[in-house]
Amino acid sequence: MTGMRKAVVITAVVLLVAGIGVLGLYQLTNSRTYQLFGELVHRVETQEKVVALTLDDGPTDLAPEVLRGLAELRAPATFYLNGNDLAARPELGKQIRAAGHELGNHSYSHQRMALVGPEFVRREVEDTDRELRAAGQDGEITFRPPFGKKLWTLPSYLAEHDRVTVMWDVEPDSGVDHDAATIVRNTLEQTRPGSIILMHVMYPGRARSRAAIPGIVTGLREQGYRFVTVSELLKLRK
Numbered sequence: 573m574t575g576m577r578k579a580v581v582i583t584a585v586v587l588l589v590a591g592i593g594v595l596g597l598y599q600l601t602n603s604r605t606y607q608l609f610g611e612l613v614h615r616v617e618t619q620e621k622v623v624a625l626t627l628d629d630g631p632t633d634l635a636p637e638v639l640r641g642l643a644e645l646r647a648p649a650t651f652y653l654n655g656n657d658l659a660a661r662p663e664l665g666k667q668i669r670a671a672g673h674e675l676g677n678h679s680y681s682h683q684r685m686a687l688v689g690p691e692f693v694r695r696e697v698e699d700t701d702r703e704l705r706a707a708g709q710d711g712e713i714t715f716r717p718p719f720g721k722k723l724w725t726l727p728s729y730l731a732e733h734d735r736v737t738v739m740w741d742v743e744p745d746s747g748v749d750h751d752a753a754t755i756v757r758n759t760l761e762q763t764r765p766g767s768i769i770l771m772h773v774m775y776p777g778r779a780r781s782r783a784a785i786p787g788i789v790t791g792l793r794e795q796g797y798r799f800v801t802v803s804e805l806l807k808l809r810k
């Protein structure tokens with residue numbers, strides 16, 4: 573091989589390896605089931621027909637409507653809330669907690685947390701915890717990364733502070749804009765004992781998700797499922 577051709581081949585190999593590395597890191601930031609440090613739970617291995625409904629973002633003006641729906645169903649949920657929304661509407665956090673639901677930490681400002689520094693991570697986690705405590709959340713506070721994104725600093729901070737990262741294994745309203753009946757059907761098909769369902773109900777554009785909740789709760793109960801909060805579900809892990 574001439575020196576020139578050798579250089580071209582070496583450059584191609586280096587670019588290929590770098591590309592695979594970047595792709596691998598990107599997939600790692602999005603993984604629902606794995607992170608580099610600390611404990612990540614996306615479902616709990618159990619024979620018991622228990623399931624946790626988790627509702628991300630907010631609180632917003634739609635929180636009271638969501639609470640009324642859950643109260644009619646007598647179903648507990650876990651709300652992963654953002655610190656800045658809680659700080660703006662502290663009474664909504666208190667209402668959610670007073671209705672018997674669990675509050676989780678979904679960061680302060682809902683930014684992607686794959687490539688962020690340790691000080692940013694500390695503030696996002698701790699400032700949100702402070703709002704959650706003020707809303708009445710006692711006991712363990714689990715963390716759910718915004719957009720599910722994490723890489724190095726976030727998992728290492730959570731691991732250092734004995735915090736559990738909670739992801740999900742059923743996400744019926746992510747991606748495609750399904751109607752309520754499809755959201756219900758997909759959820760009933762995909763839920764297994766120990767599943768964690770992720771839904772978004774806090775935005776005006778999410779009427780279909782809000783409308784799907786009664787069908788999900790009654791449908792899963794007909795299959796023998798019992799709804800629990802995330803911390804109740806975590807007690808069942810081995």
Ligand SMILES: [Zn+2]
Nearest residue numbers: 628629718719
């Ligand atoms: Zn979110």
